[in-house]
Amino acid sequence: MTHNTEHAALLDLPAAPAVALDPLARAAASLRGKDLVSMQDLSPAQAAAILKLAHELKAAPERYRTALASKQMAMFFEKPSLRTRITFEAGMNTLGGSAIFIDQSQSRLGARESLRDVALNLERWVQIVVLRTFAHATITTIAEYSSIPVINALSDLEHPCQALADFMTLEERFGSLRRVKLAYVGDGNNVSHSLMLAAALYGTRITVATPPQYGPLPEYVTAARTIAESTGAVIELTNDPLAAVAGADAVYTDVWASMGQESEAAERERIFSPYQVNDALMSNAAPEAIFLHCLPAHRGAEVAASVLDGGQSAVYDQAENRLHVQKALVLLLLGTTPGLQTAAPLTTPD
Numbered sequence: 001m002t003h004n005t006e007h008a009a010l011l012d013l014p015a016a017p018a019v020a021l022d023p024l025a026r027a028a029a030s031l032r033g034k035d036l037v038s039m040q041d042l043s044p045a046q047a048a049a050i051l052k053l054a055h056e057l058k059a060a061p062e063r064y065r066t067a068l069a070s071k072q073m074a075m076f077f078e079k080p081s082l083r084t085r086i087t088f089e090a091g092m093n094t095l096g097g098s099a100i101f102i103d104q105s106q107s108r109l110g111a112r113e114s115l116r117d118v119a120l121n122l123e124r125w126v127q128i129v130v131l132r133t134f135a136h137a138t139i140t141t142i143a144e145y146s147s148i149p150v151i152n153a154l155s156d157l158e159h160p161c162q163a164l165a166d167f168m169t170l171e172e173r174f175g176s177l178r179r180v181k182l183a184y185v186g187d188g189n190n191v192s193h194s195l196m197l198a199a200a201l202y203g204t205r206i207t208v209a210t211p212p213q214y215g216p217l218p219e220y221v222t223a224a225r226t227i228a229e230s231t232g233a234v235i236e237l238t239n240d241p242l243a244a245v246a247g248a249d250a251v252y253t254d255v256w257a258s259m260g261q262e263s264e265a266a267e268r269e270r271i272f273s274p275y276q277v278n279d280a281l282m283s284n285a286a287p288e289a290i291f292l293h294c295l296p297a298h299r300g301a302e303v304a305a306s307v308l309d310g311g312q313s314a315v316y317d318q319a320e321n322r323l324h325v326q327k328a329l330v331l332l333l334l335g336t337t338p339g340l341q342t343a344a345p346l347t348t349p350d
Contacts, residue, residue, distance in 0.1 A: 024049050032335035035143045035150040039160045039197035040223055044231050047201040051168050053328035053337060054321070061094060067336050068097035072126040078104040078133045079259050083295060083319050084153050088130055091327040100126070109138050119145035127334060134260060149333040156190060161329070162294050163194035165321040167202055169314055173290055174249055177202040178232065183248035183285070184208045185241045185275050186302055188216035191254045191294055196220060196235055200227035205234040209244035211271050241275050248285045252292040253277045253302045269301065278304035282312060290314040
């Protein structure tokens with residue numbers, strides 16, 4: 001995160017009162033004016049603060065209906081979207097702000113004018129930027145030159161907003177995330193990277209099972225294990241899906257060929273077929289295990305229809321929780337959170 005120390009001042013946010021805050025409130029306050037480009041941008045306490053506020057938003061959304069009045073969000077999307085676009089737009093609208101959507105599917109950001117110029121223009125007009133891109137470097141560059149918060153809504157390397165929603169879902173189902181065992185089965189892609197980092201932050205045990213040569217990038221494994229040293233999390237890799245799922249509380253998968261990999265789809269289907277999450281694989285998980293998927297899903301490919309549409313599936317809970325965690329994230333980055341004394345109080349319900 002570059003320029004984050006300058007964000008709060010340049011956003012013209014009110015100064016935080018000089019009061020004693022509990023550790024979670026201090027963590028929430030410390031997010032004010034920052035970016036979320038990677039899960040690595042968060043401390044364990046900041047990650048916990050996001051989920052705490054997300055649960056509050058889900059329980060009492062009416063308390064926050066004017067929290068971001070007159071605030072503007074710019075959303076640049078190079079890829080198609082259902083959940084990400086709707087949840088950010090609906091979230092911003094229900095907080096009293098506005099979201100401006102810019103479709104970049106026909107022209108990548110940086111093609112028409114430099115990313116530096118885009119960033120330096122945006123900071124004059126809006127208060128926060130959301131980016132859904134192919135190249136992770138697009139997001140890091142916008143964050144480098146922009147003096148306002150930038151959120152990674154998906155890149156080729158990470159999907160942090162999805163991971164936050166996933167761990168909110170796990171927390172709802174199982175309580176303490178330190179007691180959860182998560183198994184991820186499939187491609188070592190952007191989703192697996194953010195899940196490993198999130199597991200490390202929350203003190204969760206995660207086992208990632210991929211075919212040989214399709215594992216997560218080594219630098220993400222190293223980063224997750226480094227964080228885990230301070231939280232007690234366990235980050236495991238294997239090529240055996242049965243071993244990964246054994247006794248797991250949650251089994252997670254993603255598509256075998258992500259956007260931009262369509263030409264590899266046939267070859268990937270052959271390689272990944274032993275990693276399909278089906279009833280046989282789920283039978284190795286804990287009796288109360290849930291199934292997770294970031295969606296969209298391909299029934300009969302990475303997941304059997306009987307699992308995706310069955311009683312263990314929590315995929316629509318995950319999708320709903322995208323709304324709540326993203327609302328919490330935007331509130332925290334803009335320094336507008338009730339009860340945490342980080343900025344001006346929100347309007348309470350009539």
